[in-house]
Amino acid sequence: MTMSHPTIRKEAPASPPNLADYDAARASFDWAEVERELAWLPGGGLNIAYEAIDRHMRDGHGAAAAMLWEGKNGETESYSYDDLRRLTNRFANLLANLGVGKGDRVFTFMERVPEHYAAIFGALKAGCIAGPLFSAFGPDPVRDRLEDSGASVLVTQPDLRERVAGVIANLPELKHVVVLNKNGRFPGPLAPGDLDFAALMEAAPEDDPPIATTRDDFSIMHYTSGTTGKPKGAVHRHNSVIQQHLTGKWALDLRPGDVYWCTADPGWVTGTSYGMIAPWTNRVTQVVYEGGFSARRWYETIQRYRVEVWYTAPTAVRMLMKQGLDLPRSFDLSSLRHVASVGEPLNPEAVVWGQQAFGMPIHDNWWQTETGAIMIANYPCADIKPGSMGKPLPGIKAAIVDNDGERLPPGRSGNLAARPGWPSMFQTYWRQEERYESRFVNGWYFSGDEAEQDEDGYFWFIGRTDDVINTAGHLVGPFEVESALIEHPAVAEAGVIGKPDPVAMEVVKAFVSLKEGYEATDDLRRELMGFARGKLAAAVAPREIEIIAGLPKTRSGKIMRRLLKARELGLPEGDTSTLEED
DSSP: OOOOSOOBOOOOOSSSOSSSSHHHHHHHOOHHHHHTTSOOBGGGBOOHHIIIIIHHHHTTOTTSEEEEEEOTTSOEEEEEHHHHHHHHHHHHHHHHHTTOOTTOEEEEEOOSOHHHHHHHHHHHHTTOEEEEEOTTOOHHHHHHHHHHHTOSEEEEOHHHHHHTHHHHTTOTTOOEEEEOOGGGOSOSOOOTTOEEHHHHHHHSOOSOOOOOOOTTSEEEEEEEOOSSSSOEEEEEEGGGHHHHHHHHHHTTOOOTTOEEEEOOOTTSHHHHIIIIIHHHHTTOEEEEEOSOOOHHHHHHHHHHHTOOEEEEOHHHHHHHHHTOSHHHHTSOOTTOOEEEEOSSOOOHHHHHHHHHHHSSOEEEEEOOTTTOSOOEEOOTTSOBOTTOOBEEOTTOOEEEEOTTSOBOOTTOOEEEEEOSOOTTOOOEETTOHHHHHTTEETTEEEEEEEEEEOTTSOEEEEEESSSOEEETTEEEOHHHHHHHHTTSTTEEEEEEEEEEETTTEEEEEEEEEEOTTOOOOHHHHHHHHHHHHHHHOTTTSOSEEEEOSOOOBBTTSOBOHHHHHHHHHTOOOOOOTTBOOO
């Protein structure tokens, strides 16, 4: 644990209280208090889409602005809550017309366009399990997720449909491919058998569909990577809306009518929990910007839309820092009230830089795909220790424990764990119950992160306890990358590690050994880089590939990634007694 910067003292705002008395809030908190803010369906049912959209119609706020969309080509569109209600109703009825219903998996592979959000919430209204996919994925990650989930519907767009054309024919459970051509960007006919999004929406009624989900019905599935095996589907239930709603208020300081911007792609859990559910259940106006990262464009977006609350990623913050302070000071960013970050640890310098650039520190927080919502946070009213995650949310019992699940005292590093039972906790890994059960030890959920807690109750991240690579906030499993590389005819074996990087935290580096008859050349290395990117996409493909004579393995044949990393970084190699001898 490091504390190179002094604590940033905060004053509690006059309104709303926002955990002004943190200890009192923890002692008296009851999840039932939050549940009373929701609009329960008849019979005690619960539906995320209804809470995020239709509830505001009931309360007379249908005309309020829900989404301000700006396309990557400069197009702009705006949607009220009533507009979203009608769009999501149409998509739910569209699914019913296709014979798709409760429990079916509906996956989306799209850019940040309004129809993407309508499809996800429409699927939730229909009782389906929604599965958003990251728009930068290559064909292999898309195939693996659609195949494992048994998805019956894929909603996509022409350019992305073309990217995965080679894998769709090999997915027997995929019954419908629905294609959106936003603003006619890709003129040309649909592929044989594909369905036109606009035509289906036009034919579907906008009447309220029957919504019949309970708090325990599955809602959203996000795939997360592990050290071994292909990515696994972490499945959440509609009950998660309770915690997402609360954390939007307490950790992000969202208030009705705020203008809010979350930069996360819907294909990642932040893009659904805090790019859809938390903001709209709190009745904010959300900015959705389709374009990619650009420091100048991002500052222009904040200035143009008068963004008040901004939620982004540490990698983006570090990229902004590289542009210096003169650029943000050339824009009017005075609308900002709260800035937060998630996805990987936010270094202390970035927290302090926020004060210089925006007049306020950047608030780090911690959670995971599996937790579904923020668990530990630096609250708007609480003192900040730069570099720390903050303190647990009221209602969350977090601790540092040893490998047997026994609590460790302050100042001792160990496994970051939480007591099960929080509302947004994932319910299973899809069709992998044994792997799900392995995450729980002695009554604790083991996060896979190593951390420590100080005497004041603040948590500090140390690192991962496994080989999963965190690159720009994306968790990449080494197995997935290794599997792609060994499909190349020249590659005999592959081992993948995370290499420290000042901006992305880690980048993917691969070590490969070659089959007989192939020679290690720069041309081959470049060919392997292109091959991996074609299968995985640049976001998860190796940034570096090194060709070596042989990979270190145990006597049982397991590649020792730990040893590859130690040698790459010049660290002690540790115990090599199980290393296979040449």
